[in-house]
Amino acid sequence: MAELDQSTAFPETPRDFGFYVDGQWRQAGDQQERLSPAHDRLVTRTARCSKQDLDDAVAAARRTFENGRWSRIPGAERAAVLLRTAQGLRERRDEIALWEVLENGKPISQAKGEIDHCIACFEVAAGAARLLRGDSFNNMGDSLFGMVLREPIGVVGLITPWNFPFLILCERVPFILASGCTLVVKPAEVTSATTLILADILEKAGLPAGAYNVVTGVGRVIGQALAEHPDVDMLSFTGSTAVGRTCVQASAASNLKKLGLELGGKNPIIVFADSNLDDAADGAAFGINFNTGQCCVSSSRLIVERSVAPEFERILAEKMARIRVGDPLDPRTQIGAVTTSAQNETILGYIEKGKQEGAKVVQGGGALDLGRGRFIQPTLFSGVTPSMAIARDEIFGPVLSSFHFDTTEEAIALANDTIYGLAASVWTSSLNKALTVTRRVRAGRFWVNTIMAGGPETPAGGFKQSGWGREAGIMGVEEYTQVKAVHVEIGARAHWIES
């Protein structure tokens, strides 16, 4: 492995975390340990919370919501706290990035870039807190005036995955807080550190106790209990479609809490022969390998026009072979470690299945032995047919399946041939083709001649089995509100009962 940059050297000792309820740090009897996926060394110990701990956290969030110290203060005051938090993130950027890398395995340069995005999320949400508004109806006649009030929905449960522990958290928390809601977060068991660090930053920024609570521990225990909790008004879940389905069942069986679901994807990248092939190949290489392919919006299905397919796959394979895979603490690294050993087995299993089902490995095709940790070669399969497992399933790794098409209709049909609808990308120099594909492919996020670009201004979310609802932007705040229709009588009442 490459030598480490001294500014991001490995910490001498593991870091111990409690959990955070009602503005207080607590310890749990039981703890879980996390080894760095790139170095196999112990990095953090976090609490394995009990259901009682969760009940305490929900009760604290409820008290703070009801006493109005957050939910009923002016939007401008909420905005001030969110802006101070953004500043806190700026000051602790290196620290947050380090713990994100140590638990997740992503490259340090990428982690720092993600924190910049998180800062922007807090700033955008601060603006939204001041601009959040309802509506009015001045067209109901002289005697009636109508208003639509937006109110925070209440106590929100937030369950997050391990692939972008801090980024996904920050694409939700500031928007939830901007709406006036309070929340209880349950991060993924293997990547809880940065969610806990945020508690400290929010507290120092002046967030009232009980508005942000964190319980850590086992998903099928604490996550499930949060989804089932009768005093939680809304659950925002980001993770697999399978667990998302159990959250729907838990909501239905408990209090019919509102659900926001951000789930899986099998996202197409469509490349036309008239595109700049070098740019498109760079986009395809980035789209599938960013975050070791453990990315819900990763472009895992390449749909390329047949006339240029061999040339395009050659350019792409050559680029993928040059991606720097290695120690995530090295600032030059582009792909780090696979986050969990279970995920590593899953990815390698799909690579083997692809070979057995007859797809051709054009690049990569297996694990990468760097002496410690778990790494996978950026892998490109050609000759993939729609029924193969690597064509249909979300692999969540750096494995790209290539399909070929002759007509625009065929490209659109291939792109839509999935249960998912999270994201898509199209590369062409034709405005007609770009807009036709953008309008016909069913996906919640779209990129034309680029990929995974954008900021917290625009909403994120999926079509089909990729989820319900939207996060970020104004819609991301509105998601955590409910509307109340108000009717005001003006002047004398026309009596129902005759006098």
Ligand code: NAD
């Ligand atoms: P996962 O579904 O296994 O776990 C996600 C979270 O749910 C974790 O915090 C986990 O502890 C918790 N959990 C586990 N069992 C639970 C249960 N029974 N009830 C409630 N919570 C439970 O997902 P993962 O492996 O952490 O993440 C990978 C998946 O997340 C992929 O499918 C990916 O596409 C998806 N994802 C989607 C988005 C998006 O925005 N659409 C973003 C990131 C990840």
